[in-house]
Amino acid sequence: MTLSGAQALVGQLEREGVRHVFGVPGVQLDHVLDALARARAAGGPIEYIAARHEQGAAHMAEAYARTSGRPGVCLVVPGPGVLNALPAVATGYACSSPMLCLAADIPSPLAGRGLGMLHELPDQHGFLASLTKWSGRADTPARIPGLVREAIRQSRSGRPRPVALTIPADVLAARAEVDLEREGQAPDGDRTGRPRASGGPEWAGQAPDDGRSGRACAFGEPEQDALSEIAAVLRAARRPLLYAGGGVLASRAGAALIALAEELSAPVVMSRNAGGAVPAHHGLAFSSLAAPRLLPLADAVLVVGSRFLTPRGTAVPTAPDATVALVNADPADLGAPRRADLALRADAREALEDLRAALVPARTATPRSGRPEAGWSPGELAEVRAWCARKVESVEPQWSYVRALREAIPDDGFLVNELTQVGYLAAVGYPVHHPGTFLTPGYQGTLGYGYPSALGVKVGNPDRAVVSVNGDGGFCWNMQELATARKYGIGVTAVVFNDNAYGNVRRIQADEFEGRFIGSDLTSPDFVRLAESFGVPAVRADTPARLVGALRERLTEPGPSLIEVPVAEMPSVWPLLLGGTPGSVRD
Structure with missing residues (x-):
């Protein structure tokens, strides 16, 4: 032609x-x-x-x-x-x-x-x-x-x-x-253009248009020796633990992860970018807050799709005598500074499926009762879960707002989580019931990404609820996209928590620089009037209960909307996220 x-x-x-x-x-x-x-x-x-x-x-x-x-x-x-x-x-x-x-x-x-x-x-x-x-x-x-x-x-x-x-x-x-x-x-x-060096072989195959079905792309066959060794370690472990990173979501490996966890009766700790890989209500699902309680007790740790590093760029602590196996698609995430006894470069879904397949014949030949004694007791896991809940619920008023969001958003709805005081707690406290429905900007920490990202989510998933959580600082970076939402009728509800400040910056200046404030106080608009000027319906909700009501009402209506939530300075959540918590890793 x-x-x-x-x-x-x-x-x-x-x-x-x-x-x-x-x-x-x-x-x-x-x-x-x-x-x-x-x-x-x-x-x-x-x-x-x-x-x-x-x-x-x-x-x-x-x-x-x-x-x-x-x-x-x-x-x-x-x-x-x-x-x-x-x-x-x-x-x-x-x-x-x-x-x-x-x-x-x-x-x-x-x-x-x-x-x-x-x-x-x-x-x-x-x-x-x-x-x-x-x-x-x-x-x-x-x-x-x-x-x-x-x-x-x-x-x-x-x-x-x-x-x-x-x-x-x-x-x-x-x-x-x-x-x-x-x-x-x-x-x-x-x-073709010249691809950048990948550091390894090409992956074979092409994903279907609907990436949510069919097998994920993978390297040929995983290295069978490494796979067999990892399977043997898991089979012999008294207390195996699975650690899931964002790569599990990227490869849509949630079902395979659950199947392997259930086969091993092993808890799954999900990093802050892997929320929903195992539904929060599953008995083996744990947020990253559980890592310092569970990792020291595990004698075998399988890390899948995670960089497995602390925010300081150091290896996540594990028990000294534990066997640590890393599975990742990127070879750069399989070596130092991490500690790894075994490493396998492979697609998360294919590796998890192959590991479970390797364990099933062994279970058939050797009854479950033949496994080493001990294991994770239900009471022990319940105590860790309760400890995590107490930690999250102690951070107020953020917890009440996180609970309000979860109460109002349908289980299969999306929450696009911005860098804001409520959002920080949501990263470990918001129960995610469907994989891929809780979005973050990952280690990039891109302030202002939240609202336009939520519009993209809604365009791609028009029949599901989408809520964007923002602070007043981050929302102002891309608030012009209210016009795009209105023009195309993109039904995202933006929740803007307004404290008229870059909250984190202001707190650091108060705590570490003797209150010498500079550049952290903001003059924010009246967000309700701002949204209405774009033709976007907006309301103000000044309590968690009113946020629940406003969200439920807006999510039943077509088109975009905005809810402004005026808030005062909130207590810091960072002692919880970073204070000796090895589970708050970058992935």
Whole structure:
């Protein structure tokens, strides 16, 4: 077919299962926007959602990719557009999100000459390559379909992570003979961009459009020797313990994790990024608060999909005589400074399934009663659970607000958790009943990511409740996306806890710098009136009970809404999260 580069791009995105593209229009993207409009008018499946800032658009794409099972795509102009998108790309890199950042570039003949063209960067491709798993550049229309196919494959293969594709404006406008890649057709190696070094073999296979079904991508077969050794250690352990990180959610390995835990009668400690990997109501499920109580008692620890480090970058403490086995898709997370007796580079779901399969024949041959004595007693686990609950419930008023959120949000609803005083406690105190329904920015700690990310979650999951928890500081970073929510009718309820301060900064200045306050006090708007000025319904709730009522009411109504919760300075939750708690790890 004779197509423009922009038409080739849109046509291939359709074939890759893309259904939404988030972006901000700009002159270098004119031909892409026209191609999207023409395709939509002809009945095409892709809806373009115009955000009010590239950072908002990219956050939407990242959270969409993390929760929907479809490719999350943001479309940005070169230069400032790319730079504005990078916080979300970095968040996706931290959280293993298979997002695609599509960036236009200045015309090819002018690239690299330093002529000061509109939106020119010295090395745009280098900026993107530094924060993505793979980055490609198309220099002809004919190469675009193969590069799009490869970008999507790379984003999902191995450890899911963001990828980028740069297409100069003249390539988007040019017309040429183009063959779109067919479903199932392998990308042409000569047409792919150069992937960044992965440090190991490629993963085989490609995830289905709906990442929530079917087997996850995996390296060939896990190394059988290491797998057998880990299985033997677990089989012989008197007190095995499973430690789950965010990689379990990224590979959708929750069911496999539960099956192995039940086979071993082993408790599962979930890091702060793994909430819901095992439903909170399950008898073997524990938050990261339980780690200092359980890890010292375990004689075998299987760590799956976690970096397994403290916030200080040191190894998480375990019993000196415990055998520690690490399973991770990233080889960088299998070595020092961690202590590891056994290490297996593998996909979390496949490794967990294979480990359980290795244990079942042994159980069949040797009755359960033949296992070593001791084990975890129900009373012992119940006492640890009660200890964690007491710790969480002692932090007020945060606990009452966390409980209000849980009471009002349906079990399968999403809570997008921002960096705010209530959100910090929610990271260990909010019971998560379905995997992937509690979102954080991971170790990147991206302030302001919450509200636009929640919009992306809702676009990808239109039939489920989505609530965004924010502080007044973080919400103001992307509050312009209220306009996007109103324009497209995106039914997210934003809860804004307003203390007119960067609370953490102010507390540190009070506690460590003798109350020399600078830059931490804020002048925040009246958020109810602000939302209403965008045409977004809003109310104020000044108690946890009123928050429950307001949330329940808003979640039954279509379209976006906002609830402002005025609060005073709250007690610090950090002694609970960091005060000698090895379980509060980065994952």
